[in-house]
Amino acid sequence: MTVQIKYCGCQSEEDYKLLIETKADLIGFIFAESRREVDPKNVNSWIEKYGKPKKLVGVFQNATLQKIKDVMNTVPIDIIQCHGTESIHQLKEIRNHCNKEIYKALPFGENIIEDITAYGKVSDAIIIDSVSQGRFGGTGIPFSWKEVPNMMKTAERLGILCFIAGGIKPENVSELLRQHPHGIDLSGGIEENGKKNVQKIETLERMIMS
Numbered sequence: 001m002t003v004q005i006k007y008c009g010c011q012s013e014e015d016y017k018l019l020i021e022t023k024a025d026l027i028g029f030i031f032a033e034s035r036r037e038v039d040p041k042n043v044n045s046w047i048e049k050y051g052k053p054k055k056l057v058g059v060f061q062n063a064t065l066q067k068i069k070d071v072m073n074t075v076p077i078d079i080i081q082c083h084g085t086e087s088i089h090q091l092k093e094i095r096n097h098c099n100k101e102i103y104k105a106l107p108f109g110e111n112i113i114e115d116i117t118a119y120g121k122v123s124d125a126i127i128i129d130s131v132s133q134g135r136f137g138g139t140g141i142p143f144s145w146k147e148v149p150n151m152m153k154t155a156e157r158l159g160i161l162c163f164i165a166g167g168i169k170p171e172n173v174s175e176l177l178r179q180h181p182h183g184i185d186l187s188g189g190i191e192e193n194g195k196k197n198v199q200k201i202e203t204l205e206r207m208i209m210s
């Protein structure tokens with residue numbers, strides 16, 4: 001199985017022009033409070049100019065159904081990424097009302113296998129991310145990857161994919177790939193001075209393909 005590549009936190013036309021030419025299977029936009037938050041109208045104008053990615057991910061954090069629907073009215077989202085403390089009930093509601101794939105981000109911790117088992121029943125994929133100083137999402141910090149094979153097995157039993165996020169960069173991606181994740185999700189690790197960086201992406205993709 002080849003690893004799926006998700007590049008997240010596309011912030012500008014310049015970022016998008018670069019990311020759309022890469023080997024990304026998924027490109028993500030942040031519609032939550034963050035320095036990477038984007039305006040749906042801008043995202044739509046970049047898509048009209050440069051084309052749509054294979055899969056477009058909208059990242060939300062404890063958003064209301066109305067907020068998700070408003071973004072979907074402007075941006076052709078394929079996947080709704082819930083990157084907060086959304087409950088299983090809320091995920092079911094989002095799926096029923098939005099009719100899109102749902103990717104649930106879960107914070108890595110001692111209950112991660114139980115969490116994947118519970119949330120995996122109402123999600124199409126799980127993203128495991130790290131928590132740092134109370135922050136969840138875009139931390140730039142990796143967690144211990146020793147548990148990755150167990151997490152993959154748990155996801156496989158449920159018939160879903162499991163992506164790894166948090167502090168992945170060209171310098172450490174080989175170590176992670178040895179644990180055979182289904183997908184990797186990067187934001188800060190492919191940036192230089194807050195912008196997506198072509199050299200970092202090319203180096204990363206060479207490491208993945210080698």
Ligand SMILES: O=C(O)c1ccccc1N[C@@H]1O[C@H](COP(=O)(O)O)[C@@H](O)[C@H]1O
Pocket residue numbers: 008009028030032033034035036059060061083105127129136137138139140141165166167168185186187188189
């Ligand atoms: O990137 C953000 O600012 C962000 C804000 C709110 C929720 C999620 C966010 N990003 C997610 O963080 C991971 C990877 O981040 P990094 O590689 O450690 O910088 C990815 O899932 C993004 O979707």
